[in-house]
Amino acid sequence: MVVILKNNPDEAQLQSLIHWLETKNIQVTQSLGESNHILGLIGDTSRIDMDLIGALDIVDSVRRIQEPYKKANRKFHPDDTVIPVKDTTIGNGELALIAGPGAVENEEQMLQIAQAVKAAGATILRGGAFIGRSSPYSFQGLGKEGLDALVKAGSETGMPVISEIMRISQLDHFKDVDIIQVGARNMKNFDLLKELGKSDKPILLKRGLSATYEELLMSAEYVMSQGNTNVILCERGIRTFETYTTNTFDVSTIPVLKSLSHLPVVADPCHASGRAQLVAPLAAASVAAGADGLMIEVHPDPTHALSDAKQQISPAAFAELAETLKTIRNTVKPQ
Numbered sequence: 001m002v003v004i005l006k007n008n009p010d011e012a013q014l015q016s017l018i019h020w021l022e023t024k025n026i027q028v029t030q031s032l033g034e035s036n037h038i039l040g041l042i043g044d045t046s047r048i049d050m051d052l053i054g055a056l057d058i059v060d061s062v063r064r065i066q067e068p069y070k071k072a073n074r075k076f077h078p079d080d081t082v083i084p085v086k087d088t089t090i091g092n093g094e095l096a097l098i099a100g101p102g103a104v105e106n107e108e109q110m111l112q113i114a115q116a117v118k119a120a121g122a123t124i125l126r127g128g129a130f131i132g133r134s135s136p137y138s139f140q141g142l143g144k145e146g147l148d149a150l151v152k153a154g155s156e157t158g159m160p161v162i163s164e165i166m167r168i169s170q171l172d173h174f175k176d177v178d179i180i181q182v183g184a185r186n187m188k189n190f191d192l193l194k195e196l197g198k199s200d201k202p203i204l205l206k207r208g209l210s211a212t213y214e215e216l217l218m219s220a221e222y223v224m225s226q227g228n229t230n231v232i233l234c235e236r237g238i239r240t241f242e243t244y245t246t247n248t249f250d251v252s253t254i255p256v257l258k259s260l261s262h263l264p265v266v267a268d269p270c271h272a273s274g275r276a277q278l279v280a281p282l283a284a285a286s287v288a289a290g291a292d293g294l295m296i297e298v299h300p301d302p303t304h305a306l307s308d309a310k311q312q313i314s315p316a317a318f319a320e321l322a323e324t325l326k327t328i329r330n331t332v333k334p335q
């Protein structure tokens with residue numbers, strides 16, 4: 001249920017309404033936007049008398065929310081969520097460019113890529129350290145050593161960093177990581193999501209291989225229900241009958257999620273396609289569809305990358321793409 005308040009509600013009446021709701025075991029969240037002040041009610045609202053609340057002086061209207069996701073719902077929070085990450089932000093209308101190698105391979109490689117992507121306009125540095133591979137015989141990542149190299153490259157180039165966590169016992173290693181990524185295969189690891197909900201770091205949540213929009217939003221809700229409302233949603237392709245591409249990129253995700261939710265949405269055209277030559281067109285489509293950012297795998301020598309060799313692009317290709325994307329963003333403003 002949401003309670004839409006009139007402008008400048010009387011503070012004493014507002015506090016007394018919130019207190020009364022809390023005595024009924026209802027959790028109240030407040031969203032104070034530029035032109036709206038909304039109370040989001042979570043809990044068993046079936047016995048709350050809507051007419052009684054609607055009749056209060058400070059209340060404009062009351063609506064029930066049918067969707068199971070509440071905190072992630074745009075009806076709870078009409079304004080876009082803007083997530084600060086060090087000196088940059090995600091979701092404020094600027095295009096966030098997250099770039100870096102699929103996997104951190106060594107310190108030197110990490111710094112070389114960081115300098116190249118920074119020069120090309122990247123705003124956030126990525127690098128997998130704990131990486132989930134389809135085969136146990138594939139390179140599994142450098143672990144803590146990889147995270148250290150990523151953090152070092154980020155601080156030397158002045159970029160915040162993002163990396164994937166596989167299980168909650170790794171959390172201590174992420175102290176200097178700015179955004180924690182939850183991989184597609186962990187999208188329904190609810191215990192992990194709940195623990196990350198207690199963290200103060202933004203969480204980038206990737207869509208599961210066969211997850212519906214509602215399932216993705218419910219996973220975001222798991223994080224948000226624990227207090228961490230800084231969640232970034234990521235479309236990275238889903239499993240279909242097509243085998244030419246690793247996954248099928250679902251561009252509809254972007255405008256749909258942006259209408260259902262206030263959370264920022266980024267796209268990952270590398271994992272969506274598995275093919276380097278498709279990264280630029282899918283990235284362009286994502287920006288035209290209103291994405292808040294992109295995550296792109298960049299490697300100085302893609303064919304010899306230790307992971308995901310076929311889907312990484314060169315620093316030069318990234319630099320050219322970054323220019324194209326900025327032009328598209330300036331032409332097609334998000335809805």
Ligand code: PEP
Pocket residue numbers: 102128132164182183184185206236271
């Ligand atoms: C990744 O970003 O390196 C990754 C493994 O992505 P996904 O979870 O989308 O497969």
Ligand code: MN
Pocket residue numbers: 102103128271297307308
């Ligand atoms: Mn990868």
